Amino acid sequence: MDNEIREMLVASLKDIYSAEKQGTRNMQRVVRKVSAPELREALTLHVEQTQSQVERVEQALEEMGARPGRKVCEAMRGLIEEAQHEVEEYEKGPVLDIVIVAAVQKIEHYEIASYGTTASLAKALGEEKVGQILGEILEEEKQTDLKLTELTQSVLMPQVMGGEAANDAKGGSKRKAS
Numbered sequence: 759m760d761n762e763i764r765e766m767l768v769a770s771l772k773d774i775y776s777a778e779k780q781g782t783r784n785m786q787r788v789v790r791k792v793s794a795p796e797l798r799e800a801l802t803l804h805v806e807q808t809q810s811q812v813e814r815v816e817q818a819l820e821e822m823g824a825r826p827g828r829k830v831c832e833a834m835r836g837l838i839e840e841a842q843h844e845v846e847e848y849e850k851g852p853v854l855d856i857v858i859v860a861a862v863q864k865i866e867h868y869e870i871a872s873y874g875t876t877a878s879l880a881k882a883l884g885e886e887k888v889g890q891i892l893g894e895i896l897e898e899e900k901q902t903d904l905k906l907t908e909l910t911q912s913v914l915m916p917q918v919m920g921g922e923a924a925n926d927a928k929g930g931s932k933r934k935a936s
Contacts, residue, residue, distance in 0.1 A: 777834035
C-alpha cells in the first residue's frame with residue numbers, strides 16, 4: 759500500500775511539473791496581450807517565479823528518485839485551451855485584462871489544489887523535504903492569487919467600469935465581432 763501511495767505521489771509530481779511548464783509557456787504568450795502595466799509586471803514576475811517552481815518540482819522528483827518524464831497534465835491543457843478561446847474574443851484593453859486575470863486565476867486555483875494535495879501526501883509518507891518544497895510553492899501560488907485579486911479590484915475594475923460607461927455612450931464594445 760505504501761508503495762502505491764509513493765507511486766501516486768511521483769505521478770502527482772510529474773503532473774504538476776507538466777502543468778507548470780505548460781502554464782509558463784501560456785503566460786509568456788498572454789503577457790503580450792496585457793494593457794495594464796501593473797498586470798504585465800505581475801504576470802512577468804509570476805513567470806519568473808514559476809520557472810523557479812519548476813526547478814523545485816524537479817528537486818522534489820529527485821528526492822523521490824524519479825524524473826519528470828513525458829507525462830502531460832490534461833487538466834492544464836484544458837484550462838489553457840479554454841483561456842486561449844476566451845482571450846481571442848476580446849480586443850486589447852481593460853476588459854481583456856480582466857479576462858486574462860480570470861483565466862490565470864483558474865490556473866492558479868488548479869495549482870493550489872494540486873500542491874495542497876501533493877504536499878499533504880508527501881508529509882503523510884514521511885517525505886518531509888518534498889512536503890516542505892511543495893508547501894513553499896503552495897504558499898507562493900496562494901500569494902499570486904491574492905495579488906491578482908487585489909490588482910483586479912484596485913486597478914482593473916475601476917478602469918473597466920469607468921471605460922464601459924464611455925464605450926456605451928459611444929455605442930462601442932470591446933468584444934471582437936464573431
